[in-house]
Amino acid sequence: MKASPRSLFGLLVLIVAVGAAQQWWANRHASAIGAEVAALARPGDIHMLSSDTCAVCVAARAWFTVNRIAFSECSIERDAACRADFEATRAPGTPVVVVRGRPQVGFSPERLRLALTPAR
Numbered sequence: 001m002k003a004s005p006r007s008l009f010g011l012l013v014l015i016v017a018v019g020a021a022q023q024w025w026a027n028r029h030a031s032a033i034g035a036e037v038a039a040l041a042r043p044g045d046i047h048m049l050s051s052d053t054c055a056v057c058v059a060a061r062a063w064f065t066v067n068r069i070a071f072s073e074c075s076i077e078r079d080a081a082c083r084a085d086f087e088a089t090r091a092p093g094t095p096v097v098v099v100r101g102r103p104q105v106g107f108s109p110e111r112l113r114l115a116l117t118p119a120r
Helices: 005-040 055-066 080-089 109-116
Strands: 046-050 072-075 096-099 102-105
Touching: 005 109, 046 055, 046 080, 072 080, 096 109, 102 109
Parallel strands: 046 072
Antiparallel strands: 046 096, 096 102
């Protein structure tokens, strides 16, 4: 049985609509987390050990900036102390986001939110 061009077009429209809705929801969720992290983070709470060639580091830096989150950063290629701190974490790669003295390998807004949320 052969599908008609009209039914294929309808399927394509449905796939695009679902993808757009999913992207909208993800962006909305990320914005809510960003606002919450910005409210919880104080200067000195977040320090990122990054690499000059790390795409995830670029994305994390942009996320911090867009959400107006206070953070500091150092480069393991340009700063010997940063490199030593990175090696001490024994992380497999960058970024390492140190939240209130506790290292997190990789970048996750949700993990940041959890690390900054006071224990109840």
